[in-house]
Amino acid sequence: MEQFRSNRDYTIIFIKAGLLFLLSTLLFGLLGALEYVIPGFLKDVFTFEKIRPLHVSSAIFWILTCAIGGVLFYVREEHNGIFKLPNFPKIIFFILAITFSSILVSYIFGIFGGREYWEFDPIFTIPISIGWGLFIYAFITNMKTLKNQPVYIWMWFTGAVFFLFTYLESNSWILPQIRNNLVKDMTIQWKSYGSLVGAWNQLIYGTSIYLMDKIAGDKKYSFSKIAFALYFLGVFNLMFNWGHHVYLLPTHAYVKHIGYLVSMTELVLFGRIIYLWRSSLSTAKRNFHIVPFKFLFAADVWVFLTLALAILMSIPVLNLYMHGTHIIVGHTMGATIGINTMLLLAFAYDIIGFRKNDSKKIYYGYWTINLSLIIFWISLIVAGVMKAYYQFNMPEMSYGVMINQLWPWFLLFLTSGICMIIGFVLVIFPLFKNKN
Amino acid sequence: MGTYRSKIVILILLIISFVTYSILLYESDSKQSAPPNKLAQKGRVLWQEKNCTACHQLYGLGGHLGPDLTNVYERRSEDYIKSILHTGTVVMPDFKLNEQEIEEFVEFFKYINSTGNADPKSYKKHLDGTISQ
Ligand code: HEM
Numbered sequence: 001m002e003q004f005r006s007n008r009d010y011t012i013i014f015i016k017a018g019l020l021f022l023l024s025t026l027l028f029g030l031l032g033a034l035e036y037v038i039p040g041f042l043k044d045v046f047t048f049e050k051i052r053p054l055h056v057s058s059a060i061f062w063i064l065t066c067a068i069g070g071v072l073f074y075v076r077e078e079h080n081g082i083f084k085l086p087n088f089p090k091i092i093f094f095i096l097a098i099t100f101s102s103i104l105v106s107y108i109f110g111i112f113g114g115r116e117y118w119e120f121d122p123i124f125t126i127p128i129s130i131g132w133g134l135f136i137y138a139f140i141t142n143m144k145t146l147k148n149q150p151v152y153i154w155m156w157f158t159g160a161v162f163f164l165f166t167y168l169e170s171n172s173w174i175l176p177q178i179r180n181n182l183v184k185d186m187t188i189q190w191k192s193y194g195s196l197v198g199a200w201n202q203l204i205y206g207t208s209i210y211l212m213d214k215i216a217g218d219k220k221y222s223f224s225k226i227a228f229a230l231y232f233l234g235v236f237n238l239m240f241n242w243g244h245h246v247y248l249l250p251t252h253a254y255v256k257h258i259g260y261l262v263s264m265t266e267l268v269l270f271g272r273i274i275y276l277w278r279s280s281l282s283t284a285k286r287n288f289h290i291v292p293f294k295f296l297f298a299a300d301v302w303v304f305l306t307l308a309l310a311i312l313m314s315i316p317v318l319n320l321y322m323h324g325t326h327i328i329v330g331h332t333m334g335a336t337i338g339i340n341t342m343l344l345l346a347f348a349y350d351i352i353g354f355r356k357n358d359s360k361k362i363y364y365g366y367w368t369i370n371l372s373l374i375i376f377w378i379s380l381i382v383a384g385v386m387k388a389y390y391q392f393n394m395p396e397m398s399y400g401v402m403i404n405q406l407w408p409w410f411l412l413f414l415t416s417g418i419c420m421i422i423g424f425v426l427v428i429f430p431l432f433k434n435k436n
Numbered sequence: 437m438g439t440y441r442s443k444i445v446i447l448i449l450l451i452i453s454f455v456t457y458s459i460l461l462y463e464s465d466s467k468q469s470a471p472p473n474k475l476a477q478k479g480r481v482l483w484q485e486k487n488c489t490a491c492h493q494l495y496g497l498g499g500h501l502g503p504d505l506t507n508v509y510e511r512r513s514e515d516y517i518k519s520i521l522h523t524g525t526v527v528m529p530d531f532k533l534n535e536q537e538i539e540e541f542v543e544f545f546k547y548i549n550s551t552g553n554a555d556p557k558s559y560k561k562h563l564d565g566t567i568s569q
Contacts, residue, residue: 036501040526047529048501049490114484116498147440154443169458180477182551183466186495191461232446239454247567248559249495250552251466258457260566316567320556324496324504392557399503400526 010089011076014069015348017097019428021062022341024104026421028055033414037407053107053119060117061100063340067203068092068135070347071156074210075142088138095131099124117193118170125171129164136160150213150222151231155206158235162199166192187251194242201340202234208296208343211350215293233269237262244314248323256316263314270307273300291354291362295346298370302338305377306331321392326406327384334377337369337420348431358430365426372419379416383409472547479544486531495554502528506554509545517542 032051035041042051076083083089103120106112113121139160143153170192173179178188209227213219221227243259273280280300287293309331312318322328354362383406390402472480483489491502498504508517521538524530533541552569559567 035527043527043529048499048527049487049529052490052499052501053487112485112487114487114489116489119487119490146444154447158447179480180471181466181468182472182480182494182548183468186497187466188461190497191458228443232450235447235450239450240457245497246495248554248556249497250569252461252464253568255461257566315565317561317565320559320561320567323556324493324500326500329500395557 010093011069011073012352014072014089014093015066015351016432017093018062018064018066018069018344019348019431021058021065021100022424022428025055025058025062026424028058029417030421031055033410033417036410037414039403049112050107050110053112054104056117057100057103057107057119059336061103063200063204063336063344065096065100066344066348067200067207068096070207070344070351071139071160071203072135073347073351074207075139075156078210079142084141085138088134092131092134092138095127095134099127099131115170115173115189122171122174125168129168132160132164132167136164150210150219151224151227152206152210152213152222154228154231155202155209155234158238159199159202159204159206162195162202162238166195166199170196183249183251186249187246187255190245190249191242194245195238198234198238198241202238204340204343205234207347208299211292211346212296214350215287215290215296230269230272233265237266241266241314244316244319247316247319260314260316263311266307266311266314270304270311273304273307291359292346292350294366295342295349298366299339299342299346301370302334302342302373306335306339309334309381321388322384325384325387325391326380327388330377330380330384333380334373337373338377345427352431354430355433358433361426362430365423368423369420369427370423372416372423375416376413376420379409379412383413469550470547473543475540475543476547479540479542479547482537482540483544491528494548495552496556504554505545505548506552507549509542509549514542517545 028051031042031046032048032055035048035051072083072089103124106120106124111121112119139156143149143157146154146157170189172188172192173185178185209222213222240258240262243255243257244263246259247256284293284297284300288297309327313322313327313331349362386406386409387402390397390405394402488505489498491499493499493504494506496504518538520528521531521533521541559569561567
């Protein structure tokens with residue numbers, strides 16, 4: 001095992017590179033929040049149209065890089081340290097790391113493709129697809145079959161394949177037939193985004209189930225009927241629930257109805273969490289001293305909060321009020337920080353490990369992140385509720401005046417964001433130290 | 437759900453429904469009163485090249501530092517739009533656009549406005565939780 005933990009292990013390098021993207025996410029998040037609080041801040045040097053993509057793309061690159069590193073590492077661990085195509089992690093790493101870094105540089109020079117989330121020039125789609133294609137190929141070569149496999153292998157497989165498909169689909173605006181019909185274009189754009197997020201969640205949730213099994217010391221859950229039932233529910237939602245993004249778009253009514261109905265199936269997950277909370281809590285008490293478990297547990301709490309908000313947002317009447325407000329920002333960051341980032345940090349701590357004398361730092365960092373995230377999340381939700389109120393009840397209010405009214409909540413957003421960054425720094429740096 | 441066969445069948449059925457749904461969406465055209473003219477098409481490309489979406493939304497989707505612009509063409513006069521594009525505002529940068537580019541943006545806003553109404557107040561609410569315009 002030891003030889004795989006040497007400096008040349010590209011699965012670990014994947015995770016460390018991911019952590020660098022996380023640091024970049026935090027830096028540009030901070031600058032973005034400053035532009036919220038100090039109108040016109042850095043306007044002439046480094047404007048929001050550069051900062052937002054730098055922040056959001058860094059976040060996505062952190063998620064993707066660390067998710068791939070985790071899957072590759074655990075696939076090898078599952079095969080007792082043997083990885084067929086041993087050079088592939090290195091090749092995939094170089095393709096993706098160079099592409100992702102070039103994208104960030106291209107933003108600094110003001111080169112954009114200008115689509116939400118994938119704001120880079122579509123030329124970068126070529127290396128991303130090649131890198132991802134190799135990842136799928138390496139995964140399939142190592143797994144061979146789905147027969148008699150635990151649920152997380154199914155999830156990794158689905159996540160990897162669907163990601164590539166939906167990512168390519170999100171580029172369909174390049175075709176003039178699609179681009180020249182705004183409503184159709186936006187429908188397909190949000191169809192692909194909905195599925196894309198579902199796809200990376202399959203990768204990450206799959207890994208979290210693997211890790212939970214590892215901590216529990218048995219794989220009963222991964223082969224259980226309930227695990228597969230929830231997996232299929234997840235895939236079903238990945239494919240069909242995206243309609244809730246486009247309730248206000250004048251697209252086909254059936255898209256919205258399907259989105260609404262399918263989203264409501266998530267109530268099953270919500271009910272299950274409530275039903276199981278007692279036993280979840282006792283598992284938590286037993287394992288809370290294990291660092292990766294701590295992060296898994298935080299993610300569970302955030303799944304609960306995020307799911308509650310997501311289900312409310314999927315009801316069209318409520319979505320009508322929340323749409324286009326900071327409630328959406330709160331939801332997106334709540335999910336990408338509270339769920340994705342917490343899970344990825346659990347993998348990072350399991351894979352890389354840490355020095356004993358860093359335990360205190362990790363402990364304080366962990367609590368700082370989670371407590372500030374709650375305030376961060378609430379401040380965005382309150383700002384969003386106020387914006388919704390003004391939009392419906394004071395339509396004559398000018399945009400500038402309205403934003404002024406929200407200012408105290410943006411200040412709270414910035415302040416809690418700064419605390420969260422401090423928490424992250426405490427948690428990230430122990431992962432870069434040499435363990436010996 | 438227990439056997440491998442039943443799992444694969446469920447997965448394949450899901451994939452087939454997904455592919456069918458996708459093809460249906462690609463094939464069916466969303467109605468629009470008129471396709472964008474050449475100027476509006478250029479404005480569209482410019483909208484993406486300048487990444488206006490980092491601050492602005494269309495149909496409520498986009499960044500959140502600036503207002504939704506779906507119906508700005510109806511809400512504001514052309515002169516107002518042009519002057520904002522010329523100078524920027526406290527928050528919005530001056531993109532140093534030339535006259536041609538400003539015309540393209542105005543045409544683009546005119547086109548978007550023709551595709552529908554994004555004002556949440558224009559929706560009727562129904563008891564089953566759905567909405568309609
Ligand atoms: C792990 C850490 C973080 C992740 C993964 C993350 C992720 C994201 C994502 C995905 C969005 C897009 C939201 C949307 O489209 O609705 C976003 C937006 C944003 N984030 Fe973060 N974020 C992180 C931390 C922070 C921090 C610490 C701050 C501030 C101190 C911050 C400030 C912002 C701002 C200002 C926006 C733009 C909101 C807008 O106008 O649309 N983020 N973030």
